[in-house]
Amino acid sequence: MTRRTIRIVAGSAAGVVLAAAAVAASFAPWPTVSATGPGTPAAPQIEVTPAAGQTVLACDGPLLALGRDAADASKLASAADTAVTSGAAAGDGPVQEADIGLPDVGTATSVTQDPVDGAPVSVAAATSASLEEADLRGFAASSCRPGSPESWIAGSAVETGTTDVLVIANPSDVTATVQLSVYGVDGRTTPAGGEIAVPAHEQRAVPVASIAGGEETPVIRVIAEGAPVRTSLQSSTMRTLDPYGVDLQPGVLPAREAVVPHVHVTQRAAQAGEDPTQVRVLGTSGESGSVDIDVVEEDSGESVFSTTAELTADVPVSVGFDGLEAGNYAVRLSGDVPFV
Numbered sequence: 001m002t003r004r005t006i007r008i009v010a011g012s013a014a015g016v017v018l019a020a021a022a023v024a025a026s027f028a029p030w031p032t033v034s035a036t037g038p039g040t041p042a043a044p045q046i047e048v049t050p051a052a053g054q055t056v057l058a059c060d061g062p063l064l065a066l067g068r069d070a071a072d073a074s075k076l077a078s079a080a081d082t083a084v085t086s087g088a089a090a091g092d093g094p095v096q097e098a099d100i101g102l103p104d105v106g107t108a109t110s111v112t113q114d115p116v117d118g119a120p121v122s123v124a125a126a127t128s129a130s131l132e133e134a135d136l137r138g139f140a141a142s143s144c145r146p147g148s149p150e151s152w153i154a155g156s157a158v159e160t161g162t163t164d165v166l167v168i169a170n171p172s173d174v175t176a177t178v179q180l181s182v183y184g185v186d187g188r189t190t191p192a193g194g195e196i197a198v199p200a201h202e203q204r205a206v207p208v209a210s211i212a213g214g215e216e217t218p219v220i221r222v223i224a225e226g227a228p229v230r231t232s233l234q235s236s237t238m239r240t241l242d243p244y245g246v247d248l249q250p251g252v253l254p255a256r257e258a259v260v261p262h263v264h265v266t267q268r269a270a271q272a273g274e275d276p277t278q279v280r281v282l283g284t285s286g287e288s289g290s291v292d293i294d295v296v297e298e299d300s301g302e303s304v305f306s307t308t309a310e311l312t313a314d315v316p317v318s319v320g321f322d323g324l325e326a327g328n329y330a331v332r333l334s335g336d337v338p339f340v
Contacts, residue, residue: 051115051118052115052118052119052120053115053120054112054113054114054115055094055112055113055120055121055123055146056110056111056112056146056147056171056172057086057094057110057111057112057123057125057144057145057146057171058100058108058110058111058144058145058146058147058169058171058230059082059084059108059109059110059111059125059126059127059142059144060082060108060127060142060144060167060232060234060248061082061100061102061105061106061107061108061109061167061169061203062078062079062080062081062082062102062105062106062107062108062129063078063079063080063082063129063131063136063140063234063246064076064077064078064079064105064165064167064205064234065077065078065079065133065135065136066163066165066207067135067163068135074207074210076102076105076165076205077105078105078106079131079133079135079136080129080130080131080136081106081129082108082109082127082128082129083127083128083129084096084109084111084125084126084127084144085125085126085127085128086111086123086124086125086126086144087123087124087125088113088121088122088123088124089121089122089123090116090121091113091114091116091121093113094111094112094113094123094125095111095112095113096109096110096111096125097109097110097112099201100169100170100171100201100202100203101201101202101203102167102202102203102204102205103202105205108169108203109127109144110171110201111123111125111144124143124144125143125144126141126142126143126144127141127142127144128140128141128142129141131246133243134243135236135238135243136236136243136246137243137244137245137246138236138243138244138245138246138247139246140234140246140247140248141248142232142248142250143250145230145250146171146228146230147169147170147171147172147224147227147228147229147230148224148228148229148230148231148251148253149223149224149225149228150221150222150223150224150253151221151222151229151230151231151251151252151253152219152220152221152222152251152252152253152254152282152284152340153166153219153220153222153231153232153233153249153251153252154219154252154280154281154282154316154340155233155235155249155280156208156212156217156218156219156220156233156235156249157208157216157217157235158208158209158212158214158215158216158217158218159216161237161238161239161244162235162236162237162238163207163235163236163237163238164207164208164209164233164234164235165205165206165207165208165233165234166180166205166206166207166208166211166220166222166231166232166233167203167204167205167206167231167232167233167234168196168198168203168204168205168206168222168229168230168231169198169202169203169229169230169231169232170198170199170200170201170202170203170227170229170230171201171230172200172201172227172228173200173201173227174200174226174227175197175198175199175200175226175227176197176198176224176225176226176227176228176229177195177196177197177198177224177225177226178195178196178197178198178204178222178223178224178225178229179194179195179222179223179224179225180194180195180196180206180211180220180221180222181194181220181221181223182194182211182212182213182215182218182219182220182221183218183219183220183221183282183314183315183316184212184213184215184217184218184219184315184316185215185315186315187313187314187315188314189213191210191211191212191213192211193210193211194211198224198229200227208220208233217280217316217318218316219280219282219316219340221284222251230251231250231251232248232249232250232251233248233249233251234246234247234248234249235247235248235249252340253340254284254285254338254339254340255338255339255340256334256335256336256337256338256339257333257334257335258332258333258339259330259331259332259333260279260330260331260333261298261330262298262328262329262330263277263295263328263329263330263331264327264328265277265324265325265326265327265328265329266326267326269326270324270325270326276320276321276322276324277320277321277324278318278319278320278321279293279318279319279321279331279333280316280317280318280319281293281309281311281316281317281318281319281333281335281339281340282311282314282315282316282317282339282340283311283312283313283314283335283337283338283339284337284338284339284340285313285337285338286313286314287313287337288310288311288312288313288337289311289335289336289337289339290308290309290310290311290335290336290337291308291309291311291333291334291335291336291339292306292307292308292333292334292335293305293306293307293308293309293319293331293332293333294306294331294332294333295321295324295329295330295331295332296329296330296331296332297327297328297329298327298328298329298330299327299328304324304329305321305323305324307319311335311337311339
């Protein structure tokens with residue numbers, strides 16, 4: 001046997017020994033190591049409950065008017081200030097501060113509530129405004145809400161006589177970057193100018209017509225990075241040359257069950273029959289599905305209309321409630337996919 005052959009055999013034998021040692025090690029108990037040293041029981045532990053943080057709610061700011069400046073039809077103006085009502089379950093009550101500015105227009109109010117004895121305190125707040133002017137008329141109210149990294153606006157419209165403004169508020173201390181997506185008859189699109197920076201304690205107002213193009217009934221998704229934001233939609237309507245109403249709609253999150261309470265059908269709407277009350281639904285999972293819709297009379301609890309809306313991925317569906325008499329109704333929705 002040559003010296004080279006002996007080296008190969010020796011190397012193979014050493015490999016067998018090492019392999020055997022590895023196999024044996026896999027069955028042997030491994031030594032334990034903890035913060036107090038090897039082979040000792042687990043280190044002492046302590047449970048820590050983080051201190052409760054401050055609760056921050058953002059409110060809708062002044063009602064906005066669009067097109068009052070003849071030299072700049074896209075310029076926004078403050079039409080009416082909102083009044084804020086707030087309360088807390090304990091402590092000295094929440095602090096209201098008008099500190100969420102919309103540049104050159106006005107400010108919205110933030111409502112903050114400190115914890116009491118290290119525990120969070122339930123707090124609620126709402127805004128309201130009433131006005132009677134040549135281009136805006138009506139009463140609007142909305143709840144003050146915390147920011148969210150995601151929200152959807154399902155009830156906007158781009159049609160003659162309707163003015164919709166998307167308002168994005170950042171009540172936090174850091175800048176938020178917001179990405180807008182629009183869902184319509186052609187599915188999901190990203191509008192030009194759909195990425196918006198919202199500095200800390202500021203708002204941005206975006207006319208829906210500027211991002212929704214030719215969509216008459218768009219659904220808008222708002223995604224925020226860096227800080228959560230509060231979204232809302234201000235809608236106003238003109239009939240011929242007369243202001244017809246103003247409304248504030250909050251951003252929502254997808255769900256499989258939803259209830260729209262207190263849908264008020266006026267006598268005029270019931271008799272006209274040409275513009276029926278309707279619900280708009282969009283599946284948010286990117287898949288087709290269906291939503292069962294049931295309209296219930298609030299006084300009697302009786303179901304007066306029911307149907308099933310078939311959903312196509314990323315395309316909103318509107319369902320009209322023909323034949324509803326004047327009164328108050330609740331709309332119950334149940335889907336096999338998440339929807340708004």
